[in-house]
Amino acid sequence: MDSNKTLEIGLPKEQFEELDRYIGSLKIDKEDERRTGYLIQVLHKAQHIFGYLPVGVQKFIAENVGVPHSDVSGVISFYNYFTTVPRGKTRISVCMGTACFVKGAGKVLSEFERYLKIKNGEVSEDGKFSIDILRCVGACGLAPVVIVNDKVYGNVTTKQVGDIMALYINEEATHADKK
Amino acid sequence: MSRITINDIQVEVFKDATILDAAKEVGIYIPTLCHLDLEQFNIENKAGSCRICMVDVDTNGRKKMMPACCTPVEEGMVVKTNTPEVVEVRRTVLQLLLSDHPFECLTCPKSLDCELQALAKKFGIYEVTCTGKMSTYEIDHSSKSIKRDLSKCIMCRRCETVCTTMQTVGVLSGFGRGFKAVVAPPEMEPLTESVCVFCGQCVNACPTAALTEINYISDVWKAINNPNKKVIVQTAPAVRVGIGEEFGLPAGTEATGMLTAGLRRLGFDAVFDTNFSADLTIMEEAHELIERVKKNENLPILTSCCPGWINFLEFQFPELLNIPSTCKSPQQMFGAIAKSYYAEKIGVKPEDMVVVSIMPCLAKKYEASREEFIKDGITDVDYVLTTRELAQMLKEAGINLDKLKDEEYDNPLGESSGAAVIFGASGGVLEAALRTAYEWITKKTLGNVNFKDVRGMEGVKEATVDIDGLKVNVAVTSGLGNARKILTKIKKGEANYHAIEIMACPGGCLNGGGQPYIHGDTSILDKRLKAIYSIDESKVIRKSHENPYIKKLYDEFLIEPGSHKSHDLLHTQYFKKNK
Ligand code: SF4
Ligand code: SF4
Ligand code: FES
Numbered sequence: 236m237d238s239n240k241t242l243e244i245g246l247p248k249e250q251f252e253e254l255d256r257y258i259g260s261l262k263i264d265k266e267d268e269r270r271t272g273y274l275i276q277v278l279h280k281a282q283h284i285f286g287y288l289p290v291g292v293q294k295f296i297a298e299n300v301g302v303p304h305s306d307v308s309g310v311i312s313f314y315n316y317f318t319t320v321p322r323g324k325t326r327i328s329v330c331m332g333t334a335c336f337v338k339g340a341g342k343v344l345s346e347f348e349r350y351l352k353i354k355n356g357e358v359s360e361d362g363k364f365s366i367d368i369l370r371c372v373g374a375c376g377l378a379p380v381v382i383v384n385d386k387v388y389g390n391v392t393t394k395q396v397g398d399i400m401a402l403y404i405n406e407e408a409t410h411a412d413k414k
Numbered sequence: 415m416s417r418i419t420i421n422d423i424q425v426e427v428f429k430d431a432t433i434l435d436a437a438k439e440v441g442i443y444i445p446t447l448c449h450l451d452l453e454q455f456n457i458e459n460k461a462g463s464c465r466i467c468m469v470d471v472d473t474n475g476r477k478k479m480m481p482a483c484c485t486p487v488e489e490g491m492v493v494k495t496n497t498p499e500v501v502e503v504r505r506t507v508l509q510l511l512l513s514d515h516p517f518e519c520l521t522c523p524k525s526l527d528c529e530l531q532a533l534a535k536k537f538g539i540y541e542v543t544c545t546g547k548m549s550t551y552e553i554d555h556s557s558k559s560i561k562r563d564l565s566k567c568i569m570c571r572r573c574e575t576v577c578t579t580m581q582t583v584g585v586l587s588g589f590g591r592g593f594k595a596v597v598a599p600p601e602m603e604p605l606t607e608s609v610c611v612f613c614g615q616c617v618n619a620c621p622t623a624a625l626t627e628i629n630y631i632s633d634v635w636k637a638i639n640n641p642n643k644k645v646i647v648q649t650a651p652a653v654r655v656g657i658g659e660e661f662g663l664p665a666g667t668e669a670t671g672m673l674t675a676g677l678r679r680l681g682f683d684a685v686f687d688t689n690f691s692a693d694l695t696i697m698e699e700a701h702e703l704i705e706r707v708k709k710n711e712n713l714p715i716l717t718s719c720c721p722g723w724i725n726f727l728e729f730q731f732p733e734l735l736n737i738p739s740t741c742k743s744p745q746q747m748f749g750a751i752a753k754s755y756y757a758e759k760i761g762v763k764p765e766d767m768v769v770v771s772i773m774p775c776l777a778k779k780y781e782a783s784r785e786e787f788i789k790d791g792i793t794d795v796d797y798v799l800t801t802r803e804l805a806q807m808l809k810e811a812g813i814n815l816d817k818l819k820d821e822e823y824d825n826p827l828g829e830s831s832g833a834a835v836i837f838g839a840s841g842g843v844l845e846a847a848l849r850t851a852y853e854w855i856t857k858k859t860l861g862n863v864n865f866k867d868v869r870g871m872e873g874v875k876e877a878t879v880d881i882d883g884l885k886v887n888v889a890v891t892s893g894l895g896n897a898r899k900i901l902t903k904i905k906k907g908e909a910n911y912h913a914i915e916i917m918a919c920p921g922g923c924l925n926g927g928g929q930p931y932i933h934g935d936t937s938i939l940d941k942r943l944k945a946i947y948s949i950d951e952s953k954v955i956r957k958s959h960e961n962p963y964i965k966k967l968y969d970e971f972l973i974e975p976g977s978h979k980s981h982d983l984l985h986t987q988y989f990k991k992n993k
């Protein structure tokens with residue numbers, strides 16, 4: 236592993252080691268034309284580890300999967316799910332797929348924005364919360380859908396936004412107490 | 415085989431052929447834009463994104479409009495390529511493309527060479543009726559070589575195919591989605607932040623002015639008009655077999671004499687030849703080759719004339735930095751000799767001399783700016799113009815190249831052998847080196863100077879040359895995808911060569927990123943190639959070491975190949991570039 240790269244972007248070495256182990260476990264043949272097929276799952280893992288996918292992480296993935304950096308960056312730019320800027324500790328994602336949109340996801344989004352005083356795509360000043368939008372997550376029966384970190388909330392109304400937020404604001408507070 | 419009918423003509427084609435292939439077979443023209451077929455190099459861009467090639471298709475009664483460039487033929491298909499509906503659809507496609515294209519044709523560098531403009535003319539689009547959002551982007555001027563203006567990009571992805579599939583550099587790729595999608599380096603960073611090697615093959619592939627060269631014409635005019643400067647010019651081997659095309663002469667016209675005449679009309683103080691310094695390169699490189707083969711050390715030796723390939727090495731194979739020849743390229747050797755030996759001879763201070771190069775290449779612009787080639791504030795080469803830029807300058811000055819009477823190069827840096835001109839084609843540098851190395855090793859005259867095995871457009875050529883019992887294995891490769899294969903072999907220790915020539919552009923400099931546009935017609939390259947070898951044939955002197963002015967240069971100045979002075983002026987080193 237190129238330690239320069241980790242220093243350059245100031246991300247913990249352990250996180251790169253974890254990603255390195257994961258890519259190693261996939262046993263990718265760098266001469267196999269199908270190696271690009273691994274890209275999405277590696278990006279998922281990396282985003283899970285680092286929280287986001289800055290250029291240093293992208294180049295690390297490119298080198299270790301054996302594809303040009305432009306491919307990695309291109310795939311990231313194509314999917315809304317991936318992000319190249321840090322997100323909040325608590326990430327609020329509002330689905331904007333057709334079904335959710337029709338069922339009022341736009342209003343739900345505005346309510347989150349109003350509540351947290353940040354816009355879609357932004358992170359709160361303390362780094363605790365961020366809001367983004369997702370394209371259809373495939374749970375149209377529950378529209379409108381909001382995902383907070385890994386938890387899915389269905390049939391969300393603007394009225395529930397405060398309740399949902401209360402859960403996480405409290406959680407943040409308890410965490411802080413423990414420390 | 416499948417049989418189909420196109421415009422009532424029956425045609426039989428291979429199963430995996432497209433409708434476009436079948437139409438070509440029977441001489442029916444279907445317009446294309448995103449499609450690019452570099453047949454010679456087995457590279458095809460089949461993005462299917464522009465839809466200008468739509469045709470009417472009837473497959474067993476199922477009627478549909480389909481894009482001809484990427485629809486495979488099916489037995490019994492009935493195709494119509496020019497019904498009123500088809501023409502109308504194509505006009506709509508053009509309207510949509512033009513609705514998001516800047517109207518700058520009058521001042522666009524690609525004007526009259528733009529494939530989109532040509533189609534608009536062909537379809538009589540005199541008014542754009544669709545209006546809507548326009549995409550605007552900042553222009554990327556970051557490099558010395560390539561200008562990127564994404565507002566003129568039509569998303570054909572020809573550049574991406576060339577950069578990623580043919581050259582395996584992988585700088586350009588689709589980024590983003592929907593209306594905001596672009597073809598750009600990773601994270602839309604400027605080119606200088608990427609691993610771009612400035613080969614310019616993407617510029618040659620781009621149908622519009624989204625990718626063009628960085629233009630130095632006005633700097634050169636300024637230099638010429640400055641009475642305090644001695645402005646001299648050198649011309650690369652491949653320029654003379656390309657420039658005629660810009661003046662309506664048939665491809666493959668040998669325009670050496672017109673070229674020198676034209677340069678003199680422009681007002682250069684002396685007109686010299688990069689071929690002279692190509693001969694000089696051979697003196698130094700053959701010397702190095704023999705040393706290394708004799709000691710059986712640090713082999714294979716790789717040629718170092720092509721700055722695109724050197725960039726590729728520095729980015730992609732830093733562990734092999736020690737194997738290329740340490741020789742500077744002919745362009746840089748010329749500058750170094752002009753500003754020392756020649757400057758002294760004519761009593762001009764190096765700082766009062768301006769060296770302009772005419773090159774078929776965009777990487778040469780970058781090369782001239784490398785720090786290693788600037789000593790005490792003096793650069794070997796000051797400005798690099800492409801073949802296309804020179805044509806532009808001549809046109810500005812009202813000089814019709816095709817009407818000029820042949821003239822000769824000036825001396826002492828204008829004389830060259832046949833071995834020098836072949837530097838312009840893939841295989842030429844190696845062949846030239848062999849001609850000299852053979853005679854130096856054996857001390858005998860080489861009867862047949864033609865090493866035909868290393869000539870031609872194939873991506874990889876191999877040969878074993880018998881030099882008085884010494885078997886020398888050589889390889890020649892052009893196109894960076896092919897180079898990557900050979901370099902990987904060397905890295906793994908699987909290659910058994912003594913010498914390898916590598917050129918970044920497929921086919922060599924005659925297909926450089928600065929040559930007149932061929933718009934996908936690779937048969938033009940064959941004609942340039944023929945012209946190169948015919949110039950070689952026509953020369954009395956065909957070996958570099960027999961060039962009398964080269965001999966004189968060593969007698970008067972350099973002493974001998976590999977001397978201290980040679981090393982100081984004519985050799986260089988390579989550095990790892992971070993990916
Ligand atoms: S100049 Fe060559 S390496 Fe650079 S982007 Fe174009 S094709 Fe790719
Ligand atoms: S830059 Fe040129 S070649 Fe590349 S996608 Fe755009 S129009 Fe096509
Ligand atoms: S040329 Fe066929 S879709 Fe562009």
